[in-house]
Amino acid sequence: MANVELRGIRKRYGNVEVVHGIDLEVRHGEFVVFVGPSGCGKSTLLRMVAGLEGISDGELRIDGQRVNELPPRSRDIAMVFQDYALYPHKTLFENMAFGLRLRKTPEDEIQRRVMDAARLLKIEHMLERRPAALSGGQRQRVAIGRAIVRQPKVFLFDEPLSNLDAQLRHEMRSEIKRLHQRLGATIIYVTHDQVEAMTMADRIAVLSAGELMQYDTPDAIYNRPAALFVAGFTGAPPMNLVDCTLAGGAALLGPLRVPLPQELAARAPTAPLKLGVRPENLRFARQDGDADLPAEVVLLEPLGAETLVTLKAGNAELIARGPADFRERPGTTVTLHLQPQHLHLFHAESGSAV
Amino acid sequence: MANVELRGIRKRYGNVEVVHGIDLEVRHGEFVVFVGPSGCGKSTLLRMVAGLEGISDGELRIDGQRVNELPPRSRDIAMVFQDYALYPHKTLFENMAFGLRLRKTPEDEIQRRVMDAARLLKIEHMLERRPAALSGGQRQRVAIGRAIVRQPKVFLFDEPLSNLDAQLRHEMRSEIKRLHQRLGATIIYVTHDQVEAMTMADRIAVLSAGELMQYDTPDAIYNRPAALFVAGFTGAPPMNLVDCTLAGGAALLGPLRVPLPQELAARAPTAPLKLGVRPENLRFARQDGDADLPAEVVLLEPLGAETLVTLKAGNAELIARGPADFRERPGTTVTLHLQPQHLHLFHAESGSAV
Amino acid sequence: QQTTLRVFSGGQNQRPDLMRQLFDKYQAANPGVKIEIETGGATSELQRQYLSTVLNAKDSAIDVFMIDVVNPAQYFSSGWVEPLNAYVGEPASVMAPYLPVYASANVVDGKIAALPAFADSMFMYYRKDLLAKHGIAEPKTWDELAAASKKIMAAEGNPALQGLSIQGAPIEGAVCTFLLPYWSQGKEFNDAAGKMTLDKVAAAKGLQGWLGLVDQGVMKKNIAEVKTGDTVNEFKAGQVVFAINWGFAWDRFQGDKDSTVQGKVGVMPLPAVAGGKSATCIGGWQWAVSAFSKSKAEAAKLVRYMSSPDSAKFLAVQGSLMPVYPQTYTDADVVKAVPWFKDAAAVVVAGKSRPKSERYGEVSDVIRTTTSAVLARTKTPAEGVDEIENRLRRVMR
Amino acid sequence: MTSPVYASPWSGPRLRWIAAAIVVLNGFFPALWILLTSLKTEAELVTRPITWIPRNPTLDNYVAAFTDQPLLKFLANSAAVAAISTVVTLIVSALAAYAIARLNLRHRQWILTAIVASSMFPLITLLVPIFETMRGLGLLNTYLALVLPYTVLSLPVCTLVLVSFFQSIPRDIENAAMIDGCTRLGALWRVVVPLAAPGVFTAGILSFVNAWDEFLLALSLNSNPSMRTLPVGITLYQTEFVFPWPVISAALVVAIVPIAILIAVFQERVVSGLTQGGLKG
């Protein structure tokens, strides 16, 4: 258990700066998830925390102590690598036991811990194999196992579940949460999976092109995105964002008029704006206080549990989550209902929330 | 465009058989998705189709012609590897151009196609880099690019989007579908992502431990799972499955009683059964004709767009999808509503659907 | 009809440059013959290696080659050299004009195995200037030599100065190092039939003599490391009073740019043990015709020419190579060109040939290895002599 | 490739320079000694105390080296023989190594053993039969007479080196090439060999130097002065009794310099760690 502070952290590869000064604190025992588009610098950041990449600028502190110069092995961390980085010459058992052996853990303790992890990860029957004889998901599980058998101050997970099926992913998610609770460990976790981010995180850091866009609780990130980027990045599908202007307490989308809640309208400037609404807040069934928006169905994507409906309202393309049994054919016009309290406004230029 | 037939395909590694006789046909221009738990043999199957693994038994036909002995190069396929398998010594451009160069495609054509793919994949500004200087997701995109610049008869994709963020993944999904439509290519696609499977597939093949469990349209897989395994594997979270017995046209879950639709009850035997209901069909708002089920809230997992609610009904643990604003605290008792037509029954022993 | 003869003429020591000139003359006189020279490895070891590969494979690429004076018996019994009787005549007449040692060395089982090309011998070189400066006469016995050395060394006060330099490394020269003091006691190593007649006491005494010189500081402690070239270089550098070495050394002492002893070098017969007689080791090279040659008659003719008195004179005048004919030493042209030959003649004539054996390789190996080991003091002289006897008893029957 | 920058005892610049100094001194010392010797006179060698730096540096020895013997001719012959045999060795051993490393051969051990065992007989005992073979083929005094045996000489070690390197190339990368349209050999040539570059380079250097230095065969198979190689040529400076170190040192320097240049040039081109970054796990 430890806290991790990033102060003005930068990373340059040659002349190219890929991380542009990140300030962020992970508290004792906190579970922080990094999300952001591919290539935005999540792995780089994690690797800098681990000590595997030099820090070009800024300061990294663990438990208040500057560790920029500390080698990884002295930082007491465990990490699941995005590319696994298993030891090809060791069996699965030895892959997982390695960190413990280095710490001179008693043999029976090693046995116990590795077997526990293996059982958890459903790889207990292949402990004598080498990584080459495993499937992708199995390798990933070994990589997780290697991290969790140890009990370090900080866990770093780089997309640890990306190659697992939904079922297993669900289980692993719970297990990692349980691990977090049991050990009270500090965890930094990179993922592309919205569900993982939402369910596991105490706080989510949203990164974009090497910059920190928002760092807050899942609820805040989802419901009160501080920036256009965050709004457009979270949710699957993400928030619908439509150009609009303000007139008389309502947003104008071309010919369409969407009334806004009083205090939101009051705050908003007259400059060009973006109106944001999440797909699940575009509803086909009317409730009290809803604003109405006529739209044409463009495309249906049945997902089993629900149907993603792409619609055209004025010039704007919107995606709504419809029920699994949504049956309107493309081309028909329906009325969308939206609740004013679920509307978001952003400055079109600066991207910041109104 | 080609059709691919698998006839009694088996694969043994040494003494261990990992694929136990798969029969399956992919039609001309069809988009087939393989899903199944980690380690069930999806990659192995794909690699056998590609000609990278020997076929221990059975016959593989492409366009009616037996190709068991044909080298990969002569099968006119492209493949995205689960572990990317980029050429570390070539730049991204050359990674993608390699297949075209081997086919003596004219230089300007190569330029054009590679640039197109790169633009699509948003990697056009790093074409001169080597794979080592890329993030995980960027590497994955290169791997996709390498496959799509060629225009082969069959595309094989092994979890091509697992390291991409939701946004990009959404775009790539559309692109791959568009590619499929434009080229009319036959595609076999492995994924763990339910959304991908549901939205992209013409047909889904569900595999378990080297066996084909069901091979049907997404709708059928989701709504009419032929086997317990399929039901338990699809959906995120998957279908709730609860032990039950049959009595008087209703399913008995210990003390609780769930009325079944007439004709389902008629078909069902008296042997031990499993009752299946998908999380989205466990509702908190009552509709006409619903059956009621009292349950205790155990855990809430807010996902932003919705909340996963774990409940205890009798001895059974159930997961329901609640609205984003679901606010009942754990410990409170609620009434679940389920529609009889969304209930599934399975033989507890054989696993087959009633 | 043109005949091409390929001649293998070792390295620089065999003076391929001079041989070429002779060949050119021969070609001029015999228009049907063309002669090509092939030079092999520069040392007799490398030559042996090359020749044994080629001849062992019964290759006809070489028609004529040069061999060391110790080798005719060995090559003859290997069937590598063509007996020349049929081409040049019987030994009794053909060999008579040569120096007797060479005449006998080249006749094996009554067959002429090769014809002498030029002679060589171990000489005792000394610093005329130093002996003169300290008023010392040429020593006649080893004891006198030791005394003379010590006197000069003490007087000169040069710590680098050695009294005597010989070859103690396990090279062919060490065979002579063993034989010289042994012979100088009037003993023979073998009889005319090649059977060993080793007097172990005398042999041990000879070796002990060398060690005595080391102990007295006349020779250096690491004498077992010294090779022929070391002696030459050290003498050239003015660090040696007496040096035993082959004939070629003279030119190096007198002719080399970096020699510090030009004009200060004398040659004398080797000392003897008190009551014994001076003896030295001869060397030199012989012309042989390959048994696998396709033009043996032509080759034999060439060999005959190369071994003729005219050729000997040419080689002596042009290259200071020692003649194999006694009368050439006194030839006016020769004496004029190479004045020191008048001193050399006596030494060469008194020279003895190393044991003549068809297994000379083994004989030489045993003697030189053991001698060097004794000089390195890893064996006592008595042990060394025992070993030589044991090992060679079977070989030299 | 990124290299870790965390503090490691060897990454300190000072220690790194010490390390470099050790390696360089160890490797260069005798060569340096030769270089210094090549600038000395013969007499200087037998003076005591010994001199390290030549008192009167002279290039005479180099002049002698080039005029006493056709050193350039030797150089050219050596270069030709070494280059040709390196190419042949690399091709032959890469093919064999690929078969051993990648194809599921049942008698792999025996194939390996046979190849390795061929290097277990001392060359000297095989010399005469090899000579006979070459004579039989009419190859004496041609480059080929040396190229063939040199290839065989380096074949075992190169094959084994390449086997171990090929094995460490991930199969999937080769698979990708086959899917992209390469034949097996195409994949070997275009992907496996470049990725095994350090190994191929090593094998190449091994066989080049083997050929460059070989003496015994060169002495016996190519006796024609115009076909002589450098090591044999250098021995020609010595005579039966005298070993002119300064001139021979000069010739040795001339013999070593091309190799040094070759290595320096190639070295910078063989980028290390090429295998990295292609794979996920």
Add this chain to the structure above:
Amino acid sequence: MLARLRDPSDRLLAALLLAPAFALLALIVVYPIGKLIFNSFFDLRLQGGGNAPFVGLENYALVLQDKDFWNATWNTVLITLVTVPGALIMGLGLALLANLPFKRRWPVRLALLLPWALPLAFAGLIFAWFFHTEYGFVNDLLSGLQPEPTMWLLRPNWAIAAICLTIIWKSSSFMALILLAGLQMIPNSLYEAAEVDGASQWQQFREITLPMLMPSIVVALIFRTITALQTFDIPYTMTRGGPGNATETLAMLIHKNSIEYGDIGYSSTLAVFMFLLSMAITAIYLKRIASQA
């Protein structure tokens, strides 16, 4: 047919790929080795004009009774036992040093290679000179430390030591070359994983570097052992096997018997023994290699 050659089955492909290697081996070594073994059953001496009586295994019996053979075998084994591990350790050290991230690597790598590029016989001569009692730089360096110059090459134990040192110097280069290439093939990510697992530099070396390098080490060891068993040039040029035959190796004995003594039958027999020795010693390694393959 052509198509069949373009895409042959594994077995055909293997045959095609191995064909050039085995053809060359057949051409260059099979006949010579056959002849060698054949000769070992004859009392074949060059002197005597080549009529060689068949003697069956007599040569083999003679070898076993030959003091010189046992002496040479002992020296050879001793040199092997000292120089193979010596060269491995030194080569590994050099390779590790040379693998450090220098900006310009070639001077270091060149230094690594030079000893090996120096022709073997000349390396022996140069080191013999270094160890020369009077003109060698070793005694020059030690001149203050010893009252009297040591005669390195004239004392059996020192001579062996000097020879071993020279061989190690010379052959560690070969080792380092192979190991350096092996080092370059180890993915950096493994070190990263080990770092994170908490491995110290030494532990990383033991747990990652060594095992990953093992294939290269084994290859290097096989050939180093084989060449060590054939040690010839260096002792030959440094001591000629002296003093006495204190530093005579098997290969020198074979050379002596064939070139100097012309005893082809006997030297062939010695060569067969040497082969058996090599086989016995390398069998262990070969097994390892084969199991890796």
